[in-house]
Amino acid sequence: MVKAFAIDLGNGQVKARSEKRILIAPSMIANEKALGVGSVSNLEGEHDYNLYESKLKIGKKYVWGRDIKERIAHSDLMPTYTHHKRYESANFRLLFEFVLAELASDFNKKSIEVVLVASLPSDEVRTDVDKDLKSFLKGTHVITRNGSELVIDVVDVTINEQPLGTLLSENMNDKKQINKNVQTKTYTVFDFGAGTSIIDTYRGLKRIPELSDVLKTGQNDIYKQIATALKHDSGLSDVQYSQIEDGFRRGDHTAKISDRVHPSFGHLVDGPIDDFCEAVITKLNTIIPNRDIIDGFYITGGGANIVGDAFKSALQEHDATIEAAEPQLANLKGHYNLAILKRDQIHSMRKDEVAATKE
Structure with a gap:
């Protein structure tokens, strides 16, 4: 088999x-x-x-x-x-x-x-x-x-x-039948990954290139900005961006250098996240200047756990769907x-x- x-x-x-x-x-x-x-x-x-x-x-x-x-x-x-x-x-x-x-x-x-x-x-x-x-x-x-x-x-x-998986996940039933709406309507998916941020627009499950783009920036860039700021803030010489990622994943906003040394970076989070959201929305406004043509918005990817709420607020689309359960698995x-x-x-x-x- x-x-x-x-x-x-x-x-x-x-x-x-x-x-x-x-x-x-x-x-x-x-x-x-x-x-x-x-x-x-x-x-x-x-x-x-x-x-x-x-x-x-x-x-x-x-x-x-x-x-x-x-x-x-x-x-x-x-x-x-x-x-x-x-x-x-x-x-x-x-x-x-x-x-x-x-x-x-x-x-x-x-x-x-x-x-x-x-x-x-x-x-x-x-x-x-x-x-x-x-x-x-x-x-x-x-x-x-x-x-x-x-x-x-x-x-x-x-x-x-990558974002096509979210549309299939949200619009396919247990019998693997696809919802008729997604086969005819237009959706924009924001997929926030570690290395890329994807703005993809699909009509009938087909990507529309002129209404889509891939930004070569992602959550790792946020982690790196915070790591650099934490080095300056704490005087530590060796803070890896992966340690910032782990702090987000644990939810304690600390960089665990060792059991003895684990400085908090919670006070350094808002600036990089706000800058990130602003950059994505600036790009969005250039490729989709008229959002009225879009039937719905999805926010997905592992980065949705970190920037999802801030991005939805900045997007000002109240009905945008954040994959709340497990966005990195959508x-x-x-x-x-x-x-x-x-x-x-x-x-x-x-x-x-x-x-x-x-x-």
């Missing part, structure tokens, strides 16, 4: 889903040596990270998983965040294979077939970047996870615009629904082929 996978490999967080689980983990890997060496490693207790090997880097082992930022020094982490040929970079492709392996490990089989739906920033879909990524993803991947080899045969790949949910549809189509096609051979 072919399995359905959906993967949103963001600049900040990996979001992935199969029938077995939803996976959320940092978009960072590390060399195995970053774990250190010691005689009491068997006393570490439970942890949620694993060791991986890929044929992309023969002879090297990497660490990745939900707890990687707790176990590895921030200076040893290898982010996939970059705007320069990100999808061609070794770290990005390694991480994609590790995510495939992690999802595949739940099925207790050495080899599985997979239908994959992934997503990219909207301006990169149906470009050479899209084609190259599809070429890399489709086919057979051999990855070793904690010493056990897994073979993942990706038999079908679909790459969509795109993933929609893309996973599409992966299930693709999987079922393949199963149906294979049954028809078997039936035809028996006639």
